[in-house]
Amino acid sequence: CAASLVGVGSAGMASSPCGDGNFDCGLQIQTRSVEQTLIPLVSQITTLINHKDKLKKTEKTLRAVQRVGQAVSVAVGRFVVVGEAIAAENEDLKDEMGLACFEARRAGTAIAQLTDVSSLEQCEGDGRSTVFSDRTGMVKAARMLLSSVTKVLVLADCIVIKQIISSRNKVLVTLEQLERVSTFQEFVQIFSQFGNEMVEFAHLTGDRQNDLKDEKKRARMAAARAVLEKCTMMLLTASKTCLRHPDCESARINKEAVFQRMRLALEQVIEIVTDTRSGGEARALPVSIYAGIKDFKVKVEGLRDSLYCVSCEAVAAQLEALMEKTEDFTDSAYTSHEQRETIIQLCQITRQETKQLINTWRHAQSLKAKEATDEMELSILKTCQSVSDLRRELHRVAVGRATELLKLHSDHLVLQALKASGGDGNLEAVADYAGTLNEHKEQLVETCRLLCHISGTEPLEITCIHAEETFRVIGPQIISAAQTLALHPTSKIAKENLDVFCEAWESQLCDIAILLKEINDVFEGRRGKHSANLKTVKAAKLDAEEQTTIAKLGLELCLLTSDVDSEVERWDEQDHEMVRLCQIISSMAYSMYLFTRGEGLLKTTLDLFHQAEVRQHSFSLIGFLIESVRSAIKSNESPGKDGSIYY
Secondary structure (H helix, E strand, O other): OHHHHOOOOOOOOOOOOOOOOOOOOOOOOOOHHHHHHHHHHHHHHHHHHOOOOOOOOOHHHHHHHHHHHHHHHHHHHHHHHHHHHHHHHOHHHHHHHHHHHHHHHHHHHHHHHHOOOOOHHHHHHOOOOOOOOOHHHHHHHHHHHHHHHHHHHHHHHHHHHHHHHHHHHHHHHHHHHHHHOOOHHHHHHHHHHHHHHHHHHHHHHHHHHHHOOOHHHHHHHHHHHHHHHHHHHHHHHHHHHHHHOOOOHHHHHHHHHHHHHHHHHHHHHHHHHHOOOOOOOOOOOOOOHHHHHHHHHHHHHHHHOOOOOOOHHHHHHHHHHHHHHOHHHHOOOOOOHHHHHHHHHHHHHHHHHHHHHHHHHHHHHHOOOOOOOHHHHHHHHHHHHHHHHHHHHHHHHHHHHHHHHHHHOOOOHHHHHHHHHHHOOOHHHHHHHHHHHHHHHHHHHHHHHHHHHHOOOHHHHHHHHHHHHHHHHHHHHHHHHHHHHHHOOOOHHHHHHHHHHHHHHHHHHHHHHHHHHHHHHHHOOOOOOOOOOOOOOOOOOOOHHHHHHHHHHHHHHHHHHHHHHHHHHOOOOOOOHHHHHHHHHHHHHHHHHHHHOOOOOOOOHHHHHHHHHHHHHHHHHHHHHHHHHHHHHHOOOEEOOOOOEEO
């Protein structure tokens, strides 16, 4: 009911569409769907209110006014029915929702009465108050209606928020159970439940993210949901590795890091949804150089309108804070000498131009000037140009650094070396390559920080911060997974676990390449919708039920794949045909799971159908082998290693 009341999906942040002074509803609208639901109502009421005082009362005009009034009344009636149903289903909101519905119904009735002007005689002869004779009454009814309807919608949105919190709580409970399991059978059972709960949570938060109007909140929600999605697979393999090697310290460290990251991501989702932090403080992003330059230029250019809107000291202090942030570039060990010298020189020029501006500004103030002098206008232009040149150079350095790193890491040689060393059981080599990976991690972390400074929009800044945190966390996780494999080089589960973390690293590098393109687009004035250009093929639109079904089947495929791998690993005769076919099916099932996430080698539905047909053929072969084994047992025969029967 709550979702149907406020339209498709959940809600997002917005300012009130009715807060125009005339119809201030008294509530801060915080959802896109609430806003969209109110727009038709606001439009109809505005039509009724904003008529000309001396409007000619023709039969056509009267019929139009009455038609609009009746439409408002009918719409409010239907709306209130849904609101009352929600009140009946939610005891804690029953009184508040009931009162808001009562006020909305009363206001709708008042508007219907004021617009009941079907004829000229009725309008002028019976002495009743109408929209024409009692404009004040109409405005009062409109305000009451908008206020009460908005309150109902906001309360309905509170229910949606409660659903997300409730879903998160279920996930947390199951997460704790998964962390404590001691047998693989118990893990499989609980993970299946966990998968279903994560699918539900993903849909609720996905709807919320799509409906958020605040770009920063949308970007933060996308980052948190990305962590949860990728960590679900990590949790599976890390937990399996721990269960298979319970005394392995590196496996335990690897697993604990995954659980910790999932909890933090779940907490971040709730912070966004409820607009609060666990500590009660507002979450503030660090100010980037781009944002600092933008604000600095606004203040400087604002001097054209008023010489007294800001103090000279405030502008000077803001410039110094900006210059201090450029030290992230100049202090970096990876910034070349030439780049460092150029940045320092541009900073010096900016300081000089700003100092000259302040001098001319103070001189103009001493003359009691009311507007900027010609000399001051020239200083404003030079100051703005100098900070723009600085921003351009910082952008060139950061983007150049990121581009070089992406080329350097495109072959993933260090990851391959860690996999090979771990598979060989060579702990010393793993330690050496771990040191190299740590260096790469630090380079990528610092590069993400520099990109954040010049990204150009707050959503892109948040994406840069997410990338920085991802590299910072996944680097040590790859190392602990490689150490586990080196300690247990024949363990297929340990190998699978390392593969998953390496894939996450590679995936984040791909995300950086996309992020780099978006940052360049913003810098060059081609800014589009954030991440709107990531999909090259238009996917078919699935409804919520179809998406849920696919997601659940994907998780089941993934779980069954792991189960098959675990059982196959126990077989002594690894070259047996039955083992080989099981491994093939397991691999195909995992590819199909990746397809449900939009990843892997299967790119189209035709690829998926072909894989399903091959998989069905493999099942038929296994069925034949099983029947052969059964026949052999009955006849005291023995199955051959290649699946044939020999006597």
